[in-house]
Amino acid sequence: MDRGEWHGSTRDHAVLGLLRDVEPSAGGSVDIGRAMRAGRRRVRRRRVAVAVAAAAATALAVFLPSLPWTRPAPPATPASQLVQDGQAFDAAAPAFLVGSAGGFTPDSYETGRYRQVIRLRSTDPASRATAVITMYAPGRQPSLPDGEPAPPVNDRPARWIPRGLAWEWAPGAWGTVALEDQTEDRDRAHRVAQSVLPRRGAPVSIPFTVDPAAIGAGRRLIGVVTSYPNDQVTTRVSVKYGTHDLAGDWIEVGVRQPRPSTAPNADLSSTPAAISASEVLLLPAGKPYAIFARGGDGPARRTLATAVTVNAGSLNT
Template identity: 40%
Template sequence: MTRPEQDGAHLLAPLRTARPEAPPGVDVRKALCEGRRRARIRHAAIGAGATGAVVAAVASVGVLLQVLAPTDPRPVAPGRDGFDVLHRAFRVGSAGGFTPDTYETGRYRQRIVLRAANPGDDTGTDAVVVMYAKGRTPQEAGAAWRPSGRPATPVDGHRALLLTAPVIRPDATELAWEWRPGAWGFVSLKGPGADADRAEKIALSVRAGANDPVTRPVAVPAHALGAQDRLVGVVSSIGPARFGRVLTLRFATDDAAADTTTRIDVGVRMPVFAHHATAATIGGRPAAVSRTTVVFLDGSGLIVEAGDSIALARLGGDARLRDLAASVRFTAQPTWSSVPEARCDPPGTSTASPASASPACVTGTPSAGPSATGTATPGQGRGAPSPTPG
């Protein structure tokens, strides 16, 4: 035996007489079985939890669909930085020789049209006030408007700009001011009497926070409108009766469409007028019908109008427009009222006649007269209809 072999035998000798130790206290087979059992329980619990989550998700979707798909064309909630379309958020006074005529609500902007306060002062110039919600601005060359222009006198302490290029209407004199941080208002004057001084006076007459409710004179069934149409605004008269009377609900697929002609208007307009219309009977009532308009001739002043061919096609064509007109019902007798005016014509600076001038910038109630509250009696519309300022 070689020396290495002798050394190996010597080292292994103690192992030949050693006895095996007692078996360990853990039963391996039993442990494996227990592990498999726990795994089955865990997987079952996960499956049940997943099933519960799916059921909860389906239930949540069902609730969400009920919220997103109401049974009537309700407006979208205003949100933190939007307006409520069923309330007028501003008051505009008689200033610069102008007085309010109509007010159009909207979620992202509210629009007021003003006309000459006195018939003798009407030179063909009109004014438009557009108040935007925070973060919303008009479009300029296909992009959102960025504040720019010559610095003007601050409006109620807020920075103001006289625009070098108009953004509300072409060829207009326009003033913009930041009526609250991140929110801008605009005055747009158009016509031979337009100037920056009158724009400033109108801007000074605007008061925020009015929250005046508007009237919905008619009920419009949701099924009679387009599948995606909902209420996006209300147009109402707030001025003298000589301008004519209007109280219409405006429906469109989204709030931005309120600034386009792709919309459906339903409501009351006096006096009634219809271009290129033919006589018809709608819902048992006499009417004048054109491709995009139904005007009832029973003294109610009810009108249903598609703003353009796209809106008409979305509705389903002129036959569906007549069906919509037949389904409309009055909910109350329309009433015409003026909001309290915020007048502003400092002494000696008014461009209006003395009868319409106001001694200071104050908020008050207009005097009784053609602009006072009244009720529309069928057939009593006076004067010519007011064209929409272009």
Template identity: 35%
Template sequence: MDTEEHEGARLLAALRETPPVGCDEPGVYVARAIRDGRRTVRARRALAVVGGAVAVAMIALVTVVLATPSRDGRFGPAAGGGFDVRERTFRVGSAGGYTPVSYETGRFRQRVTLGPEKPGAAPELAATRATVTMYAAGRFPATASAAGAGAPSVRERPAVWLIGPTPVDGRLELAWQWARDAWAVVSLTGPAADAERARHIAESVLPGSRVPVRVPLTLDPGALASGEHVVAVIAPMAPEKSSLYALRFGTTDPPNAEGGDPASFVVGVGATPGAHDVPPDRISRADGAFAESEPAIEANRLRALLAAIRLIDTASIQPTLVPSDGASTAAAPTTSPPTSASGSPTSTTDTAGNVDGAATSTRTAGGGTPDAPDTFGPSSTSMSATATMGSAR
């Protein structure tokens, strides 16, 4: 086995989780996220030209030291300049009327999509897209950090309005430095875009979590072209609000130099309601599996990708407790054979399993009282999978 194959095997993720949710329930909009990202790039370019009342320091587009929490919760330098695609690395609480719905991992950025916290919420909340994006050190676009109005600090760290504090075309963006040379952004687009709401959401973000992510599918490695690897894993944080699980593949890990999305394709399973959120080239199967791309790829290639998706069920696994100091000791996911073809933060639970099917941890993520230890709960019957993940380098 050569180095690249070894790295690919190391990154194979046996990804779990909850029973399927009805197809009519709200989900995560992969295509819309890409389109919104491109609009963000255009808006940031405009801000860079016009300038702002207060400018923040330019961020060099290189991978530099990534600050990580010590046992006392403080942040300091540590080796590396990216995240683990197999893990959620930060938590977002329920705040400003919103709660985490779905999480998209990534090597250089990770993103949470939010939805209304309570059933029957005001229509303007449901009509507003809300996201939180955390960038690895040195990966926040320089054009974005060079312009914007000064904003109140977030958890005593520097902050700036990329768009705001007054909405522009119904859009607000608040950025803050969550660690040295590392930035995070709250984005609100719609009638509920409000400066105070954005600030509350930002205050609910807690870095330092390491929670394995699981999805109930695998992709035949023979379907991948040279250099293609998993650049993101998408999974629900609130299964009652989203049933979408997906793997994003590409040759380049997002973001690109301008903060946008490189070309990629997505394979997944679950509901994405609303025809306007489905890209024109999406194709699907009767079992709910789908494949799509942005920009569109050749139709025969997309059909081959769809055929290469395998949905996998596994038996329930029992949890083993791990230290609750924010440092996970869970074993890295490895290949396993398929068994068949503004309020307080709220918690969701992930269970990690090793190659033998024995659980290594169950961790509460996406919530908990700020600065409190992670908690643990019982396991439940779950769907799991192995995902073919090539080198992230």
């Protein structure tokens, strides 16, 4: 038997199989010719359906890997690679990757040696709900949480705290989620915690320099604050200086998008400025950015704000 006969025989068997579905005429007989033609049409339709289904399956297999929610999560960075000397993060680089979860999305990230803080905003533009994630280096949390046990977070032990959750993201290292200005919502807090992944990031790129003489005696870099891109635009980058990493004696200086409603009320170093009780804001004429200084005292803020030089080519300068 040659291949042509085999194919023909197979085709005829398929058609004959379809004859079982043909109803006899009113006289009790079957028109074999008509039934064979109908059977062949059914075979052709089935082949077309199978071909379409196969093509659709192939297209789906090609398309699905490109969808962001089907991509595997990036691997977590071991805690031993995130902390220096076993007890401190890199003060200029983020140590965690945070996703959108529980109706929140990241708004800003503050690096630090002993803790890193991620502020969240609601994904609903009409809502003012906010939350804060605080991640501590090993042994740097103020106290161990003593709330009732919570479901594990990424297979790590967790406990409930007032309006939030604490979990041990690595041995001896804890993180917390706090829902601000909200009633208890444990499910929401747990989903936010699940979105936090230990992952070393590159040091933050700072688009300006600060004259070291203006920083102040005893102060050093204790963190960098950046906004998450909103409409693909990062609206704020700043650096924080202090004498101690977790103390409250910090002073911060940086650049941000100016608010259209901001009006100058002073002049510093021949630059229009808006000065309030808590902030100095320089408004360089014709520039798409403002230079701000917060924290410290008034004279220190003025000195620091006027010591900033925006790098050429950055911030559309």
